[in-house]
Amino acid sequence: MTDVVTMDKIVSLCRRRGFVFPSSEIYGGLGSSYDYGHYGVLAKNNVKARWFEAMVQEREDIVALDSAIILHPAVWEASGHVSGFSDPLVDCRTCKLRFRADHLDESHCGRRPSKKPGETPDCDLTDARHFNLMFETRVGPVEESGAKVYLRPETAQGMFINFKNVAQLARRKPPFGIAQIGKSFRNEITPGNFLFRTREFEQMEMEFFVPPAEASDWYRYWIEERRSWYLRLGLRESHLRVREHDADELSHYSSGTSDIEYLFPIGWSELEGIANRGAFDLSAHAEASGTKLEWLDSATGERYVPHVIEPAGGVDRALLAFLVDAYDEEEVAGRERTVLRLHPQIAPVKAAVLPLIGKDSAMVERARGLFEELRRAASVEYDDNAQIGRRYRRQDEIGTPFAFTIDEQTIDDDTVTIRDRDSLAQERIAIGRAREHLLDRLAAPWRSPKPE
Amino acid sequence: MTDVVTMDKIVSLCRRRGFVFPSSEIYGGLGSSYDYGHYGVLAKNNVKARWFEAMVQEREDIVALDSAIILHPAVWEASGHVSGFSDPLVDCRTCKLRFRADHLDESHCGRRPSKKPGETPDCDLTDARHFNLMFETRVGPVEESGAKVYLRPETAQGMFINFKNVAQLARRKPPFGIAQIGKSFRNEITPGNFLFRTREFEQMEMEFFVPPAEASDWYRYWIEERRSWYLRLGLRESHLRVREHDADELSHYSSGTSDIEYLFPIGWSELEGIANRGAFDLSAHAEASGTKLEWLDSATGERYVPHVIEPAGGVDRALLAFLVDAYDEEEVAGRERTVLRLHPQIAPVKAAVLPLIGKDSAMVERARGLFEELRRAASVEYDDNAQIGRRYRRQDEIGTPFAFTIDEQTIDDDTVTIRDRDSLAQERIAIGRAREHLLDRLAAPWRSPKPE
Numbered sequence: 025m026t027d028v029v030t031m032d033k034i035v036s037l038c039r040r041r042g043f044v045f046p047s048s049e050i051y052g053g054l055g056s057s058y059d060y061g062h063y064g065v066l067a068k069n070n071v072k073a074r075w076f077e078a079m080v081q082e083r084e085d086i087v088a089l090d091s092a093i094i095l096h097p098a099v100w101e102a103s104g105h106v107s108g109f110s111d112p113l114v115d116c117r118t119c120k121l122r123f124r125a126d127h128l129d130e131s132h133c134g135r136r137p138s139k140k141p142g143e144t145p146d147c148d149l150t151d152a153r154h155f156n157l158m159f160e161t162r163v164g165p166v167e168e169s170g171a172k173v174y175l176r177p178e179t180a181q182g183m184f185i186n187f188k189n190v191a192q193l194a195r196r197k198p199p200f201g202i203a204q205i206g207k208s209f210r211n212e213i214t215p216g217n218f219l220f221r222t223r224e225f226e227q228m229e230m231e232f233f234v235p236p237a238e239a240s241d242w243y244r245y246w247i248e249e250r251r252s253w254y255l256r257l258g259l260r261e262s263h264l265r266v267r268e269h270d271a272d273e274l275s276h277y278s279s280g281t282s283d284i285e286y287l288f289p290i291g292w293s294e295l296e297g298i299a300n301r302g303a304f305d306l307s308a309h310a311e312a313s314g315t316k317l318e319w320l321d322s323a324t325g326e327r328y329v330p331h332v333i334e335p336a337g338g339v340d341r342a343l344l345a346f347l348v349d350a351y352d353e354e355e356v357a358g359r360e361r362t363v364l365r366l367h368p369q370i371a372p373v374k375a376a377v378l379p380l381i382g383k384d385s386a387m388v389e390r391a392r393g394l395f396e397e398l399r400r401a402a403s404v405e406y407d408d409n410a411q412i413g414r415r416y417r418r419q420d421e422i423g424t425p426f427a428f429t430i431d432e433q434t435i436d437d438d439t440v441t442i443r444d445r446d447s448l449a450q451e452r453i454a455i456g457r458a459r460e461h462l463l464d465r466l467a468a469p470w471r472s473p474k475p476e
Numbered sequence: 477m478t479d480v481v482t483m484d485k486i487v488s489l490c491r492r493r494g495f496v497f498p499s500s501e502i503y504g505g506l507g508s509s510y511d512y513g514h515y516g517v518l519a520k521n522n523v524k525a526r527w528f529e530a531m532v533q534e535r536e537d538i539v540a541l542d543s544a545i546i547l548h549p550a551v552w553e554a555s556g557h558v559s560g561f562s563d564p565l566v567d568c569r570t571c572k573l574r575f576r577a578d579h580l581d582e583s584h585c586g587r588r589p590s591k592k593p594g595e596t597p598d599c600d601l602t603d604a605r606h607f608n609l610m611f612e613t614r615v616g617p618v619e620e621s622g623a624k625v626y627l628r629p630e631t632a633q634g635m636f637i638n639f640k641n642v643a644q645l646a647r648r649k650p651p652f653g654i655a656q657i658g659k660s661f662r663n664e665i666t667p668g669n670f671l672f673r674t675r676e677f678e679q680m681e682m683e684f685f686v687p688p689a690e691a692s693d694w695y696r697y698w699i700e701e702r703r704s705w706y707l708r709l710g711l712r713e714s715h716l717r718v719r720e721h722d723a724d725e726l727s728h729y730s731s732g733t734s735d736i737e738y739l740f741p742i743g744w745s746e747l748e749g750i751a752n753r754g755a756f757d758l759s760a761h762a763e764a765s766g767t768k769l770e771w772l773d774s775a776t777g778e779r780y781v782p783h784v785i786e787p788a789g790g791v792d793r794a795l796l797a798f799l800v801d802a803y804d805e806e807e808v809a810g811r812e813r814t815v816l817r818l819h820p821q822i823a824p825v826k827a828a829v830l831p832l833i834g835k836d837s838a839m840v841e842r843a844r845g846l847f848e849e850l851r852r853a854a855s856v857e858y859d860d861n862a863q864i865g866r867r868y869r870r871q872d873e874i875g876t877p878f879a880f881t882i883d884e885q886t887i888d889d890d891t892v893t894i895r896d897r898d899s900l901a902q903e904r905i906a907i908g909r910a911r912e913h914l915l916d917r918l919a920a921p922w923r924s925p926k927p928e
Contacts, residue, residue, distance in 0.1 A: 042539075042645040048548030050637055050765040054615075054625075057544045059638055061645065065540035081855065087494075088517035092509045092676050093659065096500030161613045161627065163506075163663065163675065173506075175613065175627075185502055186511055193494040193513065195861060207545065207659065211615065223615065224544050313502040403533065409647060 028263075029351040031289040034344070035218050037351070037362065041422050043067065043372075044219065056215035056222050063422050064343075066372030066403060068226075071342050072205050074369055075228045078253055079203045086201035086230060087190060091182025093207060094163070094173050099181050102312035103305070105158060109177060112152035113213055116141055124214055125152035131214070157210045159223075175209035180334060182206075183231040184305045187317050191233075198319055198330045199242060201232035205339065217290050219340040226339035233319075233330035236303070240280070242333045243300040247282050250296055250335045254284065254342075258367035259349050262476040263287040264295075277304030284337075286345040295345055296337035303329040346370050350423060352474060356448065364423030365446055365474055368466050371423040374402040375462055378415050380431040382408030390455070391430040394440065397459055398428075402466065420445055426465065428458055446473045480715075481803040483741040486796070487670050489803070489814065493874050495519065495824075496671065508667035508674050515874050516795075518824030518855060520678075523794050524657050526821055527680045530705055531655045538653035538682060539642060543634025545659060546615070546625050551633050554764035555757070557610060561629060564604035565665055568593055576666055577604035583666070609662045611675075627661035632786060634658075635683040636757045639769055643685075650771055650782045651694060653684040657791065669742050671792040678791035685771075685782035688755070692732070694785045695752040699734050702748055702787045706736065706794075710819035711801050714928040715739040716747075729756030736789075738797045747797055748789035755781040798822050802875060804926060808900065816875030817898055817926055820918050823875040826854040827914055830867050832883040834860030842907070843882040846892065849911055850880075854918065872897055878917065880910055898925045 038044040042061035046053045060068055080088050100106050112125040119134030123141050133144040141147050159175040176182070183202040190202055205228050215221045234242045247266055254264055269281040280300040285292045306329050310317040318329045350364040368374060377395040379387035388408060395406040405424070407415050412429065419427055427443040433452075434440055440458060441450045453461055490496040494513035500506045512520055532540050552558050564577040571586030575593050585596040593599050611627040628634070635654040642654055657680045667673045686694045699718055706716055721733040732752040737744045758781050762769040770781045802816040820826060829847040831839035840860060847858040857876070859867050864881065871879055879895040885904075886892055892910060893902045905913055 042641070045638060045641045047544045048551060048637060050640070050761065050767040050769075051548040051550040054544070054546070054548045057546065059541065059543035059634060061541060061638070061641065062539035065542045068542065081851070084858065087514035089511065089513060090517045090520065091511035092499045092506070094506070094509065094661075094676055096503040096506045098503040099500060159613045159615075161611045163611075164665070182511060185500060186497060186513070188502070189497050189513065190494070209546075213616070224546055309502065315502040317502075399533070406536065 028287055028289055029348055031218055034289070034347055034351060037364075037421065038064065038218075038347070041418075043347075043422075056212075057224065058219060058222065058340075063372040067346070067366070067370060067423075068339060068343050070370050070372070071339055071346070072226075072228065074257060075253070075337070075339075075342075076203070076205065079201075079228075079230050083201075085196065085199060086203050086232070089183055089186055089190070089202050089204045090206060091179065091186060091204065093176050093209075094161075095176060095181065095185070097171070097173050098312060099185055099309075100158065100174050102308045103181050103184075104308070105174075105177060105181075106156070109158060110154040110156045111213055113155050114141075114152050115150045117148040117150065118146050122213055123149075127214065155211075155213065157212065159209045159211050177210045178208050178336070179204045179206045179227050179229045180231060180305075180336065183229070184309050184317075184332075185313075187233065187306060187309075188315060191319065197321065199232060199234040199238065201230050203228075203230040205229075217288075219344040220288065220290065220293065222340065225341075227336065228339055228342075229334065229336045231305075232333040232335075233306075234333060235319075236328060236331045239300055239302070239331040239333065243280055243282075243298065246333050246335050247284070247298045250298060250337070251284055254286075254295065254345070257346065257370055258365075258470060258472050259286065259345060260472050260474060260476050263349060265292065267292075275299075275301075277302055286348075288345065288348060295341060296335060298333070298335045301332040301334055303331055305332055306330065349472065349474070361417055361420055363420040363445060365472055366423035366425070367470050367472075368425045369470075371425055372403065373405045373419070373422060373424045374466055375404045375426040375428060376415070376419045376424050377404060377406050377428050378412060378430065379408050380412055380429055382410070386435050387430045387432075390434050391428075394428060394430065394455060394458055398462060401459055401463060416443065426462060428462075430455075480739055480741055481800055483670055486741070486799055486803060489816075489873060490516065490670075490799070493870075495799075495874075508664075509676065510671060510674065510792075515824040519798070519818070519822060519875075520791060520795050522822050522824070523791055523798070524678075524680065526709060527705070527789070527791075528655070528657065531653075531680075531682055535653075537648065537651060538655050538684075541635055541638055541642070541654050541656045542658060543631065543638060543656065545628050545661075546613075547628060547633065547637070549623070549625050550764060551637055551761075552610065552626050554760045555633050555636075556760070557626075557629060557633075558608070561610060562606040562608045563665055565607050566593070566604050567602045569600040569602065570598050574665055575601075579666065607663075607665065609664065611661045611663050629662045630660050630788070631656045631658045631679050631681045632683060632757075632788065635681070636761050636769075636784075637765075639685065639758060639761075640767060643771065649773065651684060651686040651690065653682050655680075655682040657681075669740075671796040672740065672742065672745065674792065677793075679788065680791055680794075681786065681788045683757075684785040684787075685758075686785060687771075688780060688783045691752055691754070691783040691785065695732055695750065698785050698787050699736070699750045702750060702789070703736055706738075706747065706797070709798065709822055710817075710922060710924050711738065711797060712924050712926060712928050715801060717744065719744075727751075729754055738800075740797065740800060747793060748787060750785070750787045753784040753786055755783055757784055758782065801924065801926070813869055813872055815872040815897060817924055818875035818877075819922050819924075820877045821922075823877055824855065825857045825871070825874060825876045826918055827856045827878040827880060828867070828871045828876050829856060829858050830864060830879055830881050831860050832864055832881055834862070838887050839882045839884075842886050843880075846880060846882065846907060846910055850914060853911055853915060868895065878914060880914075882907075 043064035047057035047059045048054045121134040123131040283294040284296045286295040306317040350366040379391040398404045429441045495516035498505045499509035499511045573586040575583040735746040736748045738747040758769040802818040831843035850856045881893045
C-alpha cells in the first residue's frame with residue numbers, strides 16, 4: 025500500500041482547487057456532507073456521462089429511468105427496507121458516543137481515542153439496538169395529517185416498480201435493463217472517509233432482467249463488464265479486485281454478490297457491487313401491489329418472473345477512486361509538483377490555452393482566438409494570469425491533460441506548443457491543427473503512467 | 477388560446493410513449509409525483525445540458541456548483557425560510573379538504589366540485605393558518621438525538637453559502653456567477669397540473685454577483701438572456717412573455733422581479749423568474765454566520781457586499797413547455813398523425829435508422845451498418861419492427877427530427893432517403909454522407925414550423 029496517497033492529501037487538494045468543499049462550512053459544517061465546486065462538478069458530470077454512455081447509449085438492451093426520490097411508502101414495505109434496513113447500534117454510557125455493534129473493531133472510544141470501545145476500562149456499552157437507515161419525512165401539512173414517507177435509500181426500487189411500464193413500451197424481451205443515476209440518502213451513524221461514505225450520495229444503478237436460466241451467466245458478464253469500465257477509465261489493474269461475498273455475507277435473496285473493490289487510502293473497499301438478486305424484487309412487489317410483474321414469452325408461451333442482475337455503483341465513490349488513483353507528486357527540475365494523472369475523459373478541463381506572456385497583446389490575441397475555437401469542441405480554460413510555470417502547475421493540479429502555449433514563435437510562424445501533463449513533453453504543431461490534434465489525443469486509448 | 481393543446485393530451489402522449497409515468501403507480505400512485513421514462517430522461521438531460529452549456533461552458537464568468545440537498549439548518553434560519561416560507565391554508569370542516577387561502581378562487585369544493593369553497597352553502601372554512609413548505613427530517617438516530625434538518629426548497633442558498641469559497645478560488649471579480657442544477661422539495665398543499673407543480677422538482681438556478689451600481693443593468697441583461705435561451709430552443713415568441721412583478725408582489729428584499737411566462741394549457745404561467753435580490757442574501761448569511769461575505773476590490777480599495785441577480789428556472793417546467801409548444805396533430809394523406817415538433821437539440825432521439833423491409837437481410841445489414849456509424853455521433857434508434865408507416869409515426873410521436881430509410885435502391889446505389897419530421901420531405905443522399913448530413917442539420921438554426 026506504499027504508493028497509495030493519504031486521504032488528507034486528497035481532501036486538501038480538493039479543497040484547494042475547488043473540487044469539493046465541506047458543506048455549510050460558514051455554519052461550522054454538517055458532518056460528512058460535501059458541496060462540489062466547479063472542477064468537482066465537471067469531473068463528476070464526466071463520470072456520470074461515461075456511465076450513461078456505456079450503460080445506455082452504446083447499448084440497445086438498456087433504457088434510462090429517473091424515478092422520484094420520494095416514492096409511495098408501500099414500496100419500502102414491500103422491498104423489506106422498513107423492517108430490515110437497519111444497523112445494530114450500541115451506546116457508550118460513559119463517553120455518550122454511539123457505535124455500530126458490527127464495526128466496534130474499527131471504532132474508537134470517545135474518551136480514549138487510541139482505544140477501541142470495549143477495550144477501554146471505563147467503556148459502558150448498552151445492548152445493540154436496531155436503527156433504520158431511511159430518512160423519514162411527511163408529505164402534506166406536517167402538524168396533522170401528513171403521511172410518513174421516506175427518502176429513497178437506493179434508486180433500484182424505482183426500476184422494479186416501473187418494470188411493467190418499461191417492458192410494455194420498450195418492445196424488448198428479457199434480457200433487458202433499466203438504468204438510473206440519482207441521489208439516495210442513508211441515515212448512516214458512522215459516515216466518513218471523505219466522499220467514501222456520506223449520508224447523501226449519488227448512485228449509478230442498473231437492473232438487468234433476464235430469463236432465470238441465464239442469470240448466472242449474466243451475473244458473470246456484468247462483473248467483468250463493470251470491472252472493465254473502471255479499467256478503461258484508467259484505474260490501475262493492480263488497485264482493483266473482485267471479491268465474491270461469502271455465503272454468510274449474502275442477503276437472503278441473493279444467490280451471488282461480488283464487490284469490485286478499489287485500494288482506497290482506507291484499504292481495499294467496495295467501489296461497486298454486482299448482485300444476482302433472483303426473482304426476489306419483482307415477486308415482492310407483485311405480491312404487495314397485486315400487479316402481475318412477469319414476462320410472457322409470446323414465442324414459447326412460457327410465463328416467468330425475470331431474475332435480476334444489479335450492478336450498483338456510487339458516483340462520489342467512483343470519483344474518489346479516480347482522484348486517488350490519479351494523485352501523484354514528483355520532483356521536476358528541483359521543484360515538487362502535484363499532478364492529477366486523470367484519464368482525459370474524466371479530467372474536468374481537457375486543455376488550457378496560455379499566452380506565454382500574459383501582457384503581450386499579440387500573444388493574448390492569438391491565444392484568445394485559439395481558446396474560442398477549442399471551447400466549442402471541449403472543456404477548455406484560458407489563463408493569462410501569473411508566470412507560465414505557475415499556470416502549468418495550476419493545470420497539473422486539476423488534471424488538465426494538455427496545455428497549448430502561445431509564444432513569440434506563434435506570432436512568426438503560426439505554431440503553438442502542446443504540453444503533455446504526464447510526460448511533460450512539449451511538441452510544436454501548427455495552430456490550425458490544434459483542434460484536430462486535441463480531439464485525436466482525447467479520443468486515444470489511455471493508460472495511467474503511474475506504476476502498477 | 478385556441479392553438480394550445482390540452483394538458484390531457486400531453487399527459488397521455490408522455491405516458492403512451494414512455495416519457496413520464498405517474499410515480500409508484502402499482503401502489504396507486506403518490507399524488508403529483510412522476511417518474512421519467514427513457515425518452516423523458518433523454519429529453520430532460522438535453523434541457524439540462526443546453527442550460528449548462530449556455531450558463532457555464534460558453535461563459536468565463538460563471539462557475540458550476542453542486543451543493544448538498546440537506547444543508548445545515550442554520551442556512552434556512554438565516555435565509556428566512558424557517559420563519560417565512562409558508563402558505564396560508566384553510567380547512568373545510570364539511571368536506572375535510574384543505575385549500576390555500578390565497579388560491580380559493582381556483583380551488584373547488586370537495587363535495588360540489590363545480591363550486592368554489594366559500595361559494596358552496598355547506599362549506600365551513602376555518603381561519604387561515606400558516607404551514608411551512610419545507611420538508612423536515614432528522615439526521616442521526618431518529619428516536620432520540622437526531623437533529624432536525626430540511627430538504628432544500630431551492631438550490632440558491634447553496635450558492636450563497638459557498639460565495640466565499642468560490643470567490644477565493646475562481647480568480648474572478650464581480651460580476652461573476654455560480655450555477656447549479658439539482659433537486660429541490662416543497663411540501664406544496666396543492667401541487668398539480670402534471671409537471672408544472674410537483675413537490676419534488678429539479679431547478680436550474682444561477683446567482684450572479686455584481687457591484688451594486690451595476691445591479692439593474694445586469695437584471696435587464698439576464699431577463700433578455702434567459703428569454704432568448706427559450707426562443708433559441710424553439711419556443712414560439714408569441715407564447716412567451718415577460719411579466720414584471722407589481723410592487724405588492726415583490727419580496728421585501730427584491731427591488732425587481734420578472735417572470736418569463738409561457739402560455740401553458742392552464743394559461744400564462746411562470747416558466748422562470750429573474751430577481752434582483754440586492755445584498756439581502758449575502759448580508760443575511762454574513763450576519764448569521766459571522767463570516768465576512770463581501771468583496772474587496774484590490775484596485776480601488778473599495779469593499780462592498782455584491783448584489784445578486786438570480787435567474788431561476790425549473791427543469792421539469794421547461795420540459796413541459798417544450799412538449800406543449802411542440803405538440804401537433806395533423807392529417808396526412810387522410811390519416812391523423814401526432815407529432816412533437818421539438819427543437820432537434822431537445823429531441824430525445826435525433827435520427828431513426830429504418831430498413832424499409834425489416835425481414836430483408838440485405839437492407840437490415842446496411843441499416844445496422846449505418847446505425848452503428850451514426851450512434852457514435854448522436855442519439856439514434858434502429859427499428860425494423862412493423863410497417864414503415866407505423867415506424868414513422870412512432871418516431872413522430874417522440875419528436876425524432878430525421879429518419880433514414882434503407883430501401884432496394886440503397887443496395888443498388890448506396891443512397892438512403894432522409895425524411896424530415898416536420899415537412900415530411902424525403903431527400904435521397906449518399907449513405908457515406910449520412911453522418912455529416914445529420915450533424916449539419918442538427919447544428920443548423922431551427923424555428924418551429926407551427927404558426928406563431
